[in-house]
Every structure is written in structure tokens, then in C-alpha cells.
Amino acid sequence: MKFKAMATVAALVLAAPMGAMADPDDDTLVLNDETTMVTKTAAPAHLEGALDTIMSGWHFRSDETQVMQADDFDNPGMVFVENALAAWETADGSEGKSCASCHGAVETMAGVKATYPKWNEDAGKVYTLQNQVNACRTERMGAKAWGYDKQPAIEMEALLSSYSRGMPVNVAIDGPARATWEKGKELYYTRTGQLEMSCANCHEDNYGNMIRADHLSQGQINGFPTYRLKNAKLNGVQSRFKGCVRDTRAETYSPGSEEFIALELYVMSRGNGLSVEGPSVRN
């Protein structure tokens, strides 16, 4: 009987008018008229059986939102990058040092964002970019750690990301990071809350479909931090995770928690091969 029911539904889905679908588009993102971004590409090997093609969330947004991201002058996220550039050069903490004191020009950070989250040998755990920035602040500058996904932290992440734009996401999932990655994968497929939905239910099984007025993307994070028109600010990856988990009527985890660090590593690895886009523009 179950079989019969399933067959009926399958036939229905096939018969649904194509007009009801809202597939990702085939536009090309060229940044500042110079850098052609990889926004669609073959999925990394570890996604075999799950996805063939990975796509940036950019493809699921309206043309108006898409063009805002194509030019730094139109991208509202770039204001925050400017703020962080000032912070980069401003001394803070008991050692009287700034980021620039140790690292020089921010250009030296090109490529860094593409490899985070990443195993940190000294700490003996996986660090997100914000964890690493805070380690520099507390251990080298004698400054206070920034709150997770709070304004200064998210602006600095956006600055660092902006210098990796166009480079392929390339996080390591083997070696010592493996156990954390496995944990993140488990979280990704766990159906949480009263609605019993996992990340995969929406972003793997239903991307391209509409859930009410929302066009479901693959939930990729190559574009983070993201400037959202909806709340007119920069949004961190883990705050976004929190919102999505909350929407399953579940008890969420907090930004900065072990669980979300693991989930960030896993979700970032699903985008291995897409260009770093942050700060991107979404709705």
C-alpha cells in the first residue's frame, strides 16, 4: 500500500506544471568587471550520491539583488569592510599592537578565508576564522576576544573574506579535522525540532523549490558574511544556522558553540570549489 501511495505522489510531482518551479538561474557573476566567479561547479567527491552540482546562493536571488553584489560600489556589505580596515590598523590591548603590527598589509591575508574552518595544532581543535582572530587578539595583542558573530568580529571576517574573493573554497576534511567534520555531517542530516527537518531536507532535497515565498538554495556558505536586505546588516554563518534551526521549532545551538563550529566546517566543505564571495548580498 505504501508503494501505491508513493507512486501516486511521484506521478503528481512529474505532472506539476513547470511554471510552478523556480529553478536557479544561469547568470554569470563577474566581480567589478574583472573577476569571473565560480558560482556553479561539480560537487566535491565527498558529496557523491547527494549532489552533482554545487551552486552559490547567488543563483537563487532576484536579478536586482544579484547585481548589487557584482560591484563593490553597490555592495552594501563593503561599508563594513571599510570599518574593519580601520580596525586592522588600530592598536588594541595590553601589547599595544594591531593586526597590521604582525601581519603587515591586509593583502597578505589573500586566500586565508578559503581554507577556514581549519585544524589548529596548538589549540588541538578546529578553528573558524573568528576563533583564529580571537586567538590573535587574546594571545598576541592582550586584547579582549570579540563576541561571536558580533559586529567587530563579523566586520573583520568580511574584510578577510573580501581579499579571498574569486578563490575556490578549499577546506581540509581529512587528517585531524576529520572527526569534527563527521560530527558536522551528522548534525546536517539530523532532523530536529517539532517540524523534524534537517538541513538536508530543505537544502539538499528541495533546493530550487519554494517554501512559501522563500526560494530554497543549497544553503552554501561561500558567500558569508552576507549582507541581508531583510535585516540590513552583515550576517554570520552561525547566526544563520541558528535561524534555520529555530525555524524547525527546535532548541538551537549558539553561535560559537562546538556544534556550530563542526557544522560550519561540514557545510563549508560542501562548497569546496565555489568561489569565496563574502561579503555577498542576499535577501
Add this chain to the structure above:
Amino acid sequence: MKFTTLTVTAIWAAGAAFAGVVEPGDVVFTEDGAVEASLTGKPGNAERGAEVYGSKKLGNCVACHQITSQDVAFPGNVGPVLDGAADRWSEAELRGILTNSKMTFEGTIMPAYYKVDGFVRPGKAYTGKAADDTFAPLLNPEQIEDVVAFLMTLKEE
């Protein structure tokens, strides 16, 4: 097949309905996921069911489903179009799909509307906080019966 496999438990459930409301833990499903007995012991109200169906605060069925005759802004398409649902399903089957759709469609994304246990990290509605003693099924028995009555009006043949 559908109507001949009426099991002993289903007959028991029909009897229990006289006692009034069926608690979420006491709902009896047939092996195909149908629920024979009304959860309230009474028929539902189709008009009220249409409201529950469309309301974002109640069923929010429109997040995933479309009905051609209904004029709703932005219906979703995660689930099938429900035109003619009553031609495809019996009342008991529709009640089963609403109560706990996973008993009919294994692994479906559609939430269970009349279920209170077996959740991973259940929350207090959409607050992101842990569930407390206000935790209740997504819809109450009257609302389920109302939506069933509404779905029974979706006939094309």
C-alpha cells in the same frame, strides 16, 4: 485492498472514539498509515479547516502546498498540488497524513501535526529555546478534523 484490511486495532479505535477526544499517544494507525476514527468523535467543519490550512500561525500548509481554487499569495511547491486530494485519498487516509504523515510517506519532509514525542531537541515554538510544559501538537484534534473536512471537499472527478 485499502478498505478490506481493516484491522482489529482500527475497530478498537472506532469504539474508543465514543469516549471523546483521542490523545496524541493513543491514535491508532492502520498498516498503511490511515486513522479510521475521528480524533474528536465528531465530523469537522470544512470552512474552519480552510482557515487552518491557509493560516501561517496554524497549519501553514500553504508553505508547501498549492490548491488551484484558492487565492493565496506565494503558495510553496515543496509538496504536491492538492487539487483532487479527496479523489486520491479516503477520509481516514487524509486524517492519517495529517496526524503523522511519516506513517503514510516514509521519511517525508511534511511535519506530523498531531504528535508530541520522539523529537530531537524540541523547541518552544519558534523561540529557539527548549520546549517546556506548554508543548502541544501543532494542531489540536478539532483543527485536524476541520482540515480533514476541508480536504474532503477537494474533488475533481
